[in-house]
Amino acid sequence: MSDTTISQGWFTSLANPTRFLALSGRVLPYLATAAVLSLVVGLYMSFAAPEDYQQGMTVRIMFIHVPAAWLAMMCYSVMAIASIGTLVWRHPLADVAAKTALPIGAAFTFLSLLTGSLWGRPMWGTWWVWDARLTSVFVLFLMYLGLMALHKAMDDPARAARPAAVLTLVGFINIPIIKFSVEWWNTLHQPASVIRLDGPTIHPTMLYPLLVMAVAYTLIFFTLHLMAMRNEILRRRVQTMRRQAAQAIGGA
Amino acid sequence: MMSHEAFVFLSYGATALTLGALLLGIVADGRARRRELAELEAQGVRRRSKPAGGAN
Numbered sequence: 615m616s617d618t619t620i621s622q623g624w625f626t627s628l629a630n631p632t633r634f635l636a637l638s639g640r641v642l643p644y645l646a647t648a649a650v651l652s653l654v655v656g657l658y659m660s661f662a663a664p665e666d667y668q669q670g671m672t673v674r675i676m677f678i679h680v681p682a683a684w685l686a687m688m689c690y691s692v693m694a695i696a697s698i699g700t701l702v703w704r705h706p707l708a709d710v711a712a713k714t715a716l717p718i719g720a721a722f723t724f725l726s727l728l729t730g731s732l733w734g735r736p737m738w739g740t741w742w743v744w745d746a747r748l749t750s751v752f753v754l755f756l757m758y759l760g761l762m763a764l765h766k767a768m769d770d771p772a773r774a775a776r777p778a779a780v781l782t783l784v785g786f787i788n789i790p791i792i793k794f795s796v797e798w799w800n801t802l803h804q805p806a807s808v809i810r811l812d813g814p815t816i817h818p819t820m821l822y823p824l825l826v827m828a829v830a831y832t833l834i835f836f837t838l839h840l841m842a843m844r845n846e847i848l849r850r851r852v853q854t855m856r857r858q859a860a861q862a863i864g865g866a
Numbered sequence: 867m868m869s870h871e872a873f874v875f876l877s878y879g880a881t882a883l884t885l886g887a888l889l890l891g892i893v894a895d896g897r898a899r900r901r902e903l904a905e906l907e908a909q910g911v912r913r914r915s916k917p918a919g920g921a922n
Contacts, residue, residue, distance in 0.1 A: 672870045675877045682881070721888050729877040736873050834885065841892045848899035851913065852906065859911045 629706050631847045638840045645840065649833035656830040659823035666820075675733040677823050680808070681831035683726040686754060687789050689719030689835060693761075694786040697779035707843070709775035710850075712782060713765055714842035718835060720758035726751060738802060746795035747803035750788060757785045771850060 656677070666673035693715045699708030730748070731741045742748065761778055768774035796805045807815045814821050868876075 670870055671874055674874050678877060678881050717891075718888065721884050725881055725884055728880055732873050732877045732880075736868075736870050838888060838892055841896060845892065845896045845899050848896070848903055852899060852902045855903075855906045855911045855913055858913070859906070859909075 634707055635844055635847060638844055642840055645837045649837045652826060652830035652833055656827035659826055663820050663823045669737060672733060672736050675729055677827045679729040679733055680824060681828040682722050682729060684828060685831045685835050686719060686723035686726050687792060689715050689722060690789055693782050697782040700775050700779040710843050710846045714846050715839055716758055716762050718838050723755040723758055727755060743802050745801040745803055746799040747801050750792045750795050754788055
């Protein structure tokens with residue numbers, strides 16, 4: 615048996631919800647501990663970092679605003695990959711993964727908009743402008759809400775899975791638009807200063823706290839996502855058992 | 867006009883509240899689902915795919 619066969623077999627074995635519940639139950643305590651530890655270290659570093667010579671202490675908003683914005687886009691990317699899993703491989707957990715990432719992604723997008731607004735008011739003199747970056751992130755927030763509404767509108771998760779997957783993939787076009795909006799258009803929002811071809815332009819005293827907070831946010835996302843996926847599997851299990859019980863009563 | 871400190875603490879406070887509410891919601895949802903499953907199993911309802919006497 616080749617290595618490829620073994621890894622494929624391991625991957626497809628995760629498609630079994632019962633096996634996924636067992637594996638995620640073992641991983642979750644470690645993931646949650648790592649998330650809490652990295653968050654504590656990240657917060658300490660964020661408040662120990664020097665104040666910016668122009669922005670003063672408001673630069674500390676960057677340590678929660680930027681990771682929230684990254685996670686808003688990463689969460690949608692995870693949903694897009696899961697949607698391919700739903701449409702192409704019909705992986706049983708793909709739809710569960712895409713659906714349960716929605717409220718988490720919406721929360722990170724909301725936080726990115728809110729903290730951006732709270733940072734913009736003292737620095738730009740305004741809470742909001744309809745520039746390309748802010749508007750495209752607002753569209754992302756609306757897409758999260760729209761997809762959540764689509765799932766709510768259909769009682770049967772199996773019926774909602776495919777249209778939601780198609781809509782998610784169509785909406786993925788917004789992710790590169792968000793990323794490159796500050797380069798393609800003239801925006802009040804500053805250009806990228808971390809993920810750049812010529813390297814970060816932030817001083818290490820501010821870059822390291824930012825990166826640690828980004829790691830913490832990523833671990834928080836995966837912890838919450840795994841927990842929500844486990845809940846959704848149990849929800850579908852309850853629905854199936856209730857249907858079976860009703861059929862048994864009807865048959866008798 | 868609020869002080870700069872107020873903007874920073876509002877940002878961190880809102881983030882803590884939002885992520886805390888998300889965590890609490892997910893934990894509460896999980897408890898509710900496990901309670902429903904336990905009630906169904908107490909009523910003798912079993913999943914067809916579940917092996918007899920199995921722990922899954």
